[in-house]
Amino acid sequence: MIEAKALSKSFNDQMVLKGLTLTVSPGEIFCVLGSNGAGKTTAIHIFLGFIEPTQGKAFINGQDVSADPVGARKHVAYIPEKVALYPELTGYENLKFFTELSGRFPDHNELLGCLSDAGLSQDDIHKRAAQYSKGMQQKVGIACAVAKDADALLLDEPLAGLDPQAANEFCELLDERRDRKGAILMATHDLFRAREIGDRIGILQAGHLVEVIDAKSVSGQQLEAIYLEHMQTAAGERT
């Protein structure tokens, strides 16, 4: 479970996040839409314990992140826009390293299972990561999340730069995670994918969560209209 209670964050007197409150339950995908600088990444970083909120609290599985950031990170998996892997190591070795780093020591077969579940073909598992495409790297990232057996998943623009087929595969993997009762928070620009995969969609604008929409209750066009409307009001406020 991912939970935010009145999270605020300011850098040098500038509020980037203003009283964010949200809960992502197990088995739910929550997509956060927003323009650049809306505070999506800041929110994710607070959940990861990378930065301290100015006000409010963030919880992973009911555990206060600021109280024990390293401990909280054991229950959360993070997939950034670009999954960073050691180019000298194979996908398997990367997975093994990161998993062991988080304190779990699964056996060989389990790790292989994670990679094949993530959709990495048998041939690719033992190739060096230097030869991986972006999609393959994302798959290893998913495998890391799976192997870590994390209850919460934080995704920051995971689809950016993926070709449509890879993006589709990725979304299928997310679906699977949801079915296994994972709580997933995904920041994205992609309205189409957000509606397709998300259970709920939040629109973040200048640090405010201005609207939360049930994804199944709107069509793609409606979502786009709502989103643009918020963006225009924001532009209007600025001028």
Place this chain on the structure above:
Amino acid sequence: MRQALVKLELLRLRKSPVALAVLLFTLLASLYAVWSGVIWREHHSAILSQHEARVDAAMEKWRQTLIAFEKDGVKPPPFFDARPGAIEKSMALGAAPLSHLAIGNTELLPTRLNVSPARDHITMVELYGFENPTVLAHGRFDLSFFLVFVLPLLLIGLSFDVIATDRTRGTLHLLLSYPVSLGKIIAARLLTRTGLLLLLAGLSTCIGIAFSGSAGLVPGALWLLVFLAYSLFWVSAIFFVVSFVKRSEVAVGSLVSLWVLVTLALPALANSAAEGLYPQPSKLAYLSDARTAKNEAWKHKDALTRQFLDDHPELSVGQGMENEYFRAMYFTNKMVLEKTAPIVAALDDSNRRRSELLDTLQFVSPAIIAQRAFFRVAGSDFDTTQRFTREGIDALSALNNELETAILSSTRISVEEYHKLPDFKFEHARSNSVLADILFPVLFLLITSVFLVIFGFAGNRK
């Protein structure tokens, strides 16, 4: 276009604290090197004058005794006074005009000789070697060190990323959309950056040369020639490397490796090779030979004297102890000279062969070429110090020839004869012979540079 590139580069340099730091360091370090050399030279020259003054004073006293004796004629001075066997002439390896720019071997090898029939070729070398070995082993931070070792590093530091940052930032494509080739862009930038640095190093060099006044003009020009050729080699090497290597950390790694190879590894290997091919004849064995000769001479001095007097009965004088003194000394020294002649020749030969080997071996590394040429121009090279010692031995023989008859017959020479005795001055090599020595190696540096530039352009076209 080229002008624009140069202007942009100058602007970028002005705004880069790292570049400014490198330039400042260049100026300060090279000025320090010149200053340290000047201090050393003053110290060294003062010692040489002191030596000359001491010998001159002793000889003046000797001469005055002789003059007094010639005047009175009646009352002879004590036996040992004003004897030809005690004549001593100083000979010094004086500082060449640019010696403060390359201290080289003059710090290590003897520079003061006392030419006298009372000495042999070992004892004629005035006591030396009082230096702290720890300090000596480290070597000096003089201008030759700065130019040979430090300058290439500074050139690398200033210009290894002359193009790599554009490659990583993506501005390279933008630049190339203008009608100018990559090679020309790199060349223009490289020349702007390194040109500024070389200008500063050149400024210090010129200040250093100016310390020698007009005597430094011609050697100064030769020094600048070597400086330019060596710098050009490094600039072309940098051009070559950055033309082929795309990433800046790889470029800096390759260039530093090249520096290690050229200034450290190859000379070390050349040194080991030279020592392996022509090992130094043991100086200790040489010493033992000289002492054996001395022993022999001592044992046979009576026989030698007798034989000499058989040949020259006109020179026979009383066999008193005093008469014996100078004669025995002279015979001993002469015998030591004769007996050690083969090993002296062997030493000379080995030095000559090592020098010849180095004439070839120097082409292995531009650093060896540059340093040798700098030493040669500054007159602090090994060959010059060897020539000094050789000329010292020749001077000793010449003086002995002049005085032999008088010493063996235990007579004094006249003041007039004394004045006719030769003085021994060591002359540094003339600039045209120095030029002849360094010309080919310097040309080699220039040709290497041209090839590096050509290959660099070829690399850029890919």
Place this chain on the structure above:
Amino acid sequence: MSAAVIVSKEALVSRRNSKVIALYLSVVFVMLAAIAVGVNRTNNFEAERAAAAQRDRDIWNDQGPRNAHKAAHFARYAFKPIPTLSSFDPGSIDYAGQAVWLVAHVQNPAEFRYAEGQGDLARFVTLSPAWVMQYIVPLVLILLLFGAYAGEREDGTLRQAMTHGAAPGVLFRGKLASASLSLLSLLLPISLFVLVAVFVFDKGASQSDLSLRLVGLFFTYGVYFAIYALLAIGVSALCSSRRTAAICLFVMWCMMTVLAPRFAADVAVTATPHPNGVDALKTIQDIRFGYMNNPEAQEQRKAEFLERYGVTKVEDAPVDFRSDFLLATEEYGNPLFDEYYAKIADRYHAQERSMQLLSVFSPTIPTINLSSGLAGADRYHHADFIAGAEENRRVTIRQLNEDLLYKGGKNAILYESDINLWRTIRDYPATMPSLGEFFPQYLKMFGILLLWAGAAFLFARWAAYRACNLEAVK
């Protein structure tokens, strides 16, 4: 546990990197070449010394009958013993005289410096294992470690590792442990080569002293490498890209290993110039003729002489007063020589102090000093040789002059001694001083190194934590 995970990952990454393997092999190759050169040189030097010492004995015995004081002017030589470990670190032995003439009246400086015959290449590097350790290994460490943090920051893997719950401390310990591992993998084979070389070619030095020196060298270089490894990790953590890290570290390497020692030596000699040779000669001559030019001392000595033999005129004594005069000149000169050479030694100390002061800028400076000292090839060991030689000179000259005094009769000038006396003159013993004699000095240098190591550790730790915090908020 997590640190161990990092170590095994780093090891795997290095094994995969062909450049690392090539680097490792080339260091080992250069090291072997250096050991071969070093052992060969040391053996040659030792052979030359042994031959010269033997010939000196023969020449001395073979001088035939002659006046003992005349023999004191021919005199003998003391040849400097070559330390076994100079094959590892020749230190300054090329620049220190190999022989001292033990002649009557005068304490001479050591002569015949090997570097004098080396020619123009002498000013470049002489290949030796210590040189590889002092200059090349730090460069290799930099090449191995410049990406330690900077690379992971650039690639984003540092961040990735942190999201998997790796705390900054765990990462730092992991990096440190793997750096130590690569350090050991360099140091151990090198130590092994050195050990084999030393014990195979050893010419009967004291084993316990040798072992102590080797242990000292092992720790010195262990700390020295650790300093560079820590600095590399620290700088790497300060930089956000491999490029800046590589450049900063190369600059540091050039400054600290290549320039600093040479600059320090130059500053030392500019601040405190070499002893003036002409002054030295004059002083030595003054001391030599000091007794002759000092009538008061002569009068006093004469009174003592008369009293000793219970006579009123020197001619009445059973021995030649002139022989006593010769003994007196030596006794008069010896303390003056001690005083003068102590003054020169003060000069050396001043120079070395200046150099040591500049250790603030470079750990290489104390390492060079410490290493050559432990190898027995520094000025302290040279000074020990000089002192031993001088001791031998005094004993020898005294023995010769006394022979003249006690056996020469009333007209000692005409008395000739022979092989029976020459045989009793002892050889210079050529023993190596034990390390213990210089311990305080070396301890001080080692202290400086430890300070450097401590500072480097704190710096690296600070930079590593900073890097993790920076990555977190990026």
